[in-house]
Amino acid sequence: MIQIQNEKRKSIAVVALDPMAGASYKQEIENLFGEYAEVRGYSVRDGSATGKLPCADLFVISTDAYGSAEEVARHVPIDSEVMSVEVTFHLETLEKLWKLPKDKNVLFVNLTEVMAREAIAQLNALGVNHLHFIPYRQGMPLTEDVDIIVTPAEGRYVPQTDKPVIDIGQRPCSYSMMIEIALRLGLEHLLETESFLDYEKSVVSKHYSFDKMFSIARRQESQFHILMEILNEGLVGVNESGEIFACNKKACQIARVSEKLVIGKRGEDVFPYISFYKALKEKIEIPEKITKLYSNNISIAVIPVLRKGECIGAFATLQYFNEQEQRQNELRSQLLKKGHYAKYSFDDVIGDSPVICRTKEMLKRMAATESPILIVGETGTGKELMAHSVHRASARAEGPFIAINVAAMPENLLESELFGYADGAFTGARKGGKPGLFEFAHQGTLFLDEVEGMSASMQVKLLRVLQEREVMRVGGSNIVKVDVRVVAATNEFLEEKVETGSFRRDLYYRLNALTVVLPPLRERDEDIFMLLDHFRNEIGGNFELAEETKRFLLAYSWPGNIRELHNAAEYFNYIGKPVIEVQDLPPTMTKKLSRHTFTDDLVILTHTKQGSLQEFIMEQIFLAEQNGGSIGREALLQAAKQKGFHVSQKKIRDLLSKMTEDGLIIRGRGRGGNRLTPRGLKQYSS
Secondary structure: OHHHHHHHOEEEEEEEOOHHHHHHHHHHHHHHHOOOEEEEEEEOOOOOOOOOOOOOOEEEEOOOOOOOHHHHHHHOOOOOOEEEOOEOOEHHHHHHHHOOOOOOEEEEEOOOHHHHHHHHHHHHHOOOOOOEEEEEOOOOOOOOOOOEEEEOOOHHHOOOOOOOEEEOOOOOEOHHHHHHHHHHOOOHHHHHOHHHHHHHHHEOOOOHHHHHHHHHHHHHHHHHHHHHHHOOOEEEEEEOOOEEEEEOHHHHHHHOOOHHHHOOOEHHHHOOOOOHHHHHHHOOOEEEEEEEEOOEEEEEEEEEEEEOOEEEEEEEEEEEHHHHHHHHHHHHHHHHHHOOOOOOOHHHOOOOOHHHHHHHHHHHHHHOOOOOEEEEOOOOOOHHHHHHHHHHOOOOOOOOEEEEEHHHOOHHHHHHHHHEEOOOOOOOOOOOOEEOHHHHOOOEEEEEEOHHHOOHHHHHHHHHHHHHOEEEOEOOOOEEEOOEEEEEEEOOOHHHHHHHOOOOHHHHHHHOOEEEEOOOHHHOHHHHHHHHHHHHHHHOOOOEEOHHHHHHHHHOOOOOHHHHHHHHHHHHHHHOOOEEOHHHOOHHHHOOOOOOOHHHHHHHHHHHHHOOHHHHHHHHHHHHHHOOOOEOHHHHHHHHHHOOOOOOHHHHHHHHHHHHHOOOEEEOOOOOOEEEOHHHHHHHHO
């Protein structure tokens, strides 16, 4: 039985130039065919391949072993089966080379320069094109700078250098060569064995690039079909000739057609209401439009696909209009869970003073309307808190609430934030574009803080949105309808900016439909200690105020209003004293007072606080007359501000008009200034 098996065994002779390479080829062939064939190895360099070689069923000879076909004939027995060794690379070798940095100079060291060039050509054919390979054999001069050295187990020929060396090992025999051996020896059944399948996976075929591209194409085709079917909208694709090559189930459902019946037909023959021809011919996008189809409103848009300026096809999207609206509302409602909601209500407004109670009642009535609201107030009076409260008390309470400080952003950034931008609108723009805050605030409220700081061009764009209730994204062409209630806030009287021309009159009257002025803290004496108690409990404080400190806080002008009071509460808490004396007040509140004259200065401060603005104005006019002159409105405004009064030009102008009507002063024309009448002088002297 053993004798029969030996008679059936084939013989394979492997001939190579180098003994190391020959041993490697022999081992690989033996691993696959050793059970069925005897494999013998020969080398030209060690002399074992000289002379007439013993007979074999198959001679596998490397191309560099013998110089010519005639030389092969001198060494190989007549009529022997002969084939060439074909080498390739291990897949892991390619992966290792692909990871090398781009444009590096790589010295490829091999036994001969011809073998090095052949290996480099094969690497390029397999897609390793990002490196600059330099062929090298032992003894060649190095004419270029080298970054990395690569060699197929020929380290003994690597020149002396400090550059990193990557040994990729002996190049393996190709899988197609192994198939040819099996076919020539009649051992085709080995092709289905596990060892052959494993070998196929470990080496790169000469059709590797094609196989890779085919695999990628198949995978992309599969992904394309998966993507089409998971879309919430219908999708129809046509090629450059207008023939349908794709139609997902949603499109078939909307158009009431069968995918099998429409593929290959002209798009406009199947879908006469879709402008495929125009999109392909003019290479333009057909914007969304509403079409009546089977008693349903359908939103349809067509987008051409361009490559190097040529139109290679187009896609049409179809969607039930009511589904589109429902989806938009769902997305907007999700914004409420991401912070776009009002956090405060009127219950969070602390205070029982008559002036704050009147303000709250007025805003509650305004909240019930749909008109824009303008909130005027000094810094720190709680304008944003009131805007939150207005939204919570309105019919839009379930919609989004979005706040933005329009004075804190550059004009170009503010425009894209408010109105959004289209795909490719500017460098760095997010792919697909981005909706603006007006779109996010749909069916809700948009709070514009410090609206007085808005540029003239932005005022024009805001006015259009308020008038037309529609926005256009930066760089876009589509109009988006929005339903937004605007609440604006300012710490200046806008009518003065209108008079000076820095704020548009038409926008002012749009925003000024309903106006409320928030009272400053100095006009809410009854609320100061109530607010202080609230802040103390909020921060977990444990302190009391001395009576003198209370008198100071009541007399203090509070330029920072409620925000300054909150800071004072934190300051009182962190100094760690159970009773807060006047000496313990924050330096910013007492910077004009001497540590040794608190009591006297407190009396002066109290007198100034309790004294009216009118008395101060009369005093300034009197002092000007004593110096032989008069004083104008602008000088009175600056003097009042320096004294701690929070006034505006309008307030000074209105007060001077009232004092003139009461017969207390005479107002000069132009720059003539103001003078006291005898009646005014008598009242001042008393």
